[in-house]
Amino acid sequence: MNNVSGGYDVVVVGFGAAGACAAITAAENGARVLVVDRALGGGASALSGGIVYAGGGTPYQHAAGYEDSPDNMFNYLHQEVQGVVDDDVLRRFCAGSVERLAWLERHGAKFDSSLCGYKTSYPTDEHYLYFSGNEKAYPYNRCAEPAPRGHRQVAKGMGSGRALWEALRDAALGLGVTFLPLTRVDELLMTDGRVHGIRCRTMRDDGSKLVSRCRRLTAAGTKLTNWTPPIGHLLNQQAERIWQRQARSLTVQASAVVLAAGGFIFNRDMLRRHAPSHVHVSPLGTEGDDGAGIALGVSVGGATAHLDHVTAWRFMSPPAALAQGIAVGINGTRIANEDLYGATLAEVMIRRFGGQGFLITDSTIWRRARSQFLSQTQLFQRATMAPVFAGAHQKAATIAALADRIGVSQSGLIDSVDSYNTAIAAGAEDPAHKATDLCAPILEPPFYAVDISLRPSPIDFVPGLTLGGLTVDTATGLVRTAAGGTVEGLYAAGRTAVGICSNSYVSGLALADCVFSGRRAGEHASRPIGVEEHSSA
Incomplete structure (x- = not known):
């Protein structure tokens, strides 16, 4: 059975933070938006610590007694980024940081100025602002005045990432965005060099016990994959068998597609090929971080870069x-x-x-x-x-x-x-x-x-994620080709794309880039076809 669905302006593939921000932005511009996700939404963002890297003078920095500016933030991040995005993009990222944090708050996020006074990788529930990168460390502190920029979503324990994503999810759904979970995109529809939809398989929620079981297994498997991988994989395999039997084909036509399907840390073949020195990194994210979004972009001529960049903590x-x-x-x-x-x-x-x-x-x-x-x-x-x-x-x-x-x-x-x-x-x-x-x-x-060696271990593991992906036009988020052009109608965001954190990762920078790149893609994807496009080529 192959149903054809129209009536959408934008299709977003992946419902993590980047996908949610793209969907919200497009919907706020009046676009009819469909979001599909191979699981139940959330992705690695919902499993994260919920840290958003923000600076340039946020209200929480001021309340904690720290002065910061976009230039100071740029001077620090310039050392981390090392040219993976050009300086103009990085300056835009820094200049808009305060506004993006306020945008998140308007859509349900919550932050606080309680500053952590000691060095940590992640603060306790007494603190929601901290130095989340190399701000105080040599040589970074020689070029920029240290300032705390790790803004943690207010929640208990490791619930911050989930709370942040749920706020974005609710905001998207409240704007009329349609969400299809348990949906995998097999092909991008393309005519005359322009992407105009997707061909996918989806398992509709018909209220049956089988679908309910698949959803429960998927939710549990997603949660346990990082902490108890054997159990998580087993649950995911059980859900997979149900999905394969029940999924039905669906074709969706739309003016634009945004790929926000995560990285490829769970694709062992891609990791061995592009980043063999990191094969012992313990994958952090979901099994949906298998490079499928990147592969979709490549299938229609998209180019990739920095696939050898992996962060391990x-x-x-x-x-x-x-x-x-x-x-x-x-x-x-x-x-x-x-x-x-x-x-x-x-x-x-x-x-x-x-x-x-x-x-x-x-x-x-x-x-x-x-x-x-x-x-x-x-x-x-x-x-x-x-x-x-x-x-x-x-x-x-x-x-x-x-x-x-x-x-x-x-x-x-x-x-x-x-x-x-x-x-x-x-x-x-x-x-x-x-x-x-x-x-x-x-x-x-x-x-x-x-x-502290990098080695496989069920207890003392070294988690990590991939940082490279599809190259994009830095003004629009359109996927670029190897020849330097763009794939019209196709965008990429988050860890599916090369972005701010594709050279070096510090806590909160990936989520901040999800907001930045997701909004950029959603903004441009929701413009009517024919409107003059601004390219940074």
Whole structure:
């Protein structure tokens, strides 16, 4: 059975944050919008920490006592972005940051100015604003005044991402957007070089027990895939069998299609081909992050870039005291300054140290970290750190003995510890340029080592996601071709596209880019055909 559906101006493929923002923007412009999603909506956005990277002088920065400006935000992000988008785009991103945060609030998001006063990868429920990237760390702090830009959606625990997405979902549906869950796009319809719809398969909700079971399995599988992958995969497979039996073909015609279907971290073949150094990263997102959206764009001539860019997170904190130790490679030398954002430090470890490293502390630092364990962590952070304190570490009476126990260069580790301690004792700058308030001598035995290597592990895993995707026209979001033109009628947003965070990831930047790129695509896609298009080519 192949039903044909018309009556839509814009079809959005994927109902995460980027897809929701595209749908809302198009609907606000009067477009008739259909959103399809292979699951139930939310994607990786709903599973995220709900952090939106915003600056330039937000109300919450002001309330916390920090001044920021679009130029200052640009000066910082320019170091992170490293040219993956041009400076004009980055300046637009920074200049519009305050407005985009207010736009999110108008559509149900909620933020707060309670500032986290210690270094963390994700704040507790007492705090909803924090330094979520490398703002305070060398060398980034040499070019821009540090300011907290991690704005967390107000919610309990890890519910912030879900709460943010549900607000956007409700806003979209309230504007009359039609949503088809459990729908997969097989083909983009194209005539005379222009995309004008999709051919998909969908499982209509007929109220049957079978459909209800498929929805329950999909919801549970999506939630558990990141935390207990074997169980999540099993539930997803059961849902898949039902869907394959029940799905029916559907053709939808529309003036424009927006691809916002996530990245490809769950596509092991693509990962091995484009980013083999990151194959041991634990996928973060949903099984829908399989590159299907990128493949759809490529099938009609779209070009890709930066598919080798993957972010992997190895955080030194919380507890904050652990960042007072030093991170070393197999040769015993420092990997980088330990106050760097976890993904930045992990990238150095992967590129320069073969993905292998250890965090070294003494007993004083270790006790201090243990005392901070409950007060500075969320439940998911405790789940990963509890085994470390319980026994997933090595210790020895001397630095030399510790080096032998963990298999690193004895002379290299001794030199690194001595240099670190000598600088602290002399009141000099840390040799690796770590901030002074995070430097503490490694003197009191026994000495501890924690393996921070990139490796498969059911407990101490290193999560990550892909950053590259389809190249887009930076003024419109239209998918670009290898020849430099555009695929008319086809847009890409979020992690399906190259964007602000396609070089380097810090917490909140992906969601902020979803809002930025989703609104850009929705704005242009909802313009009548024939209206003059502004291109940044």
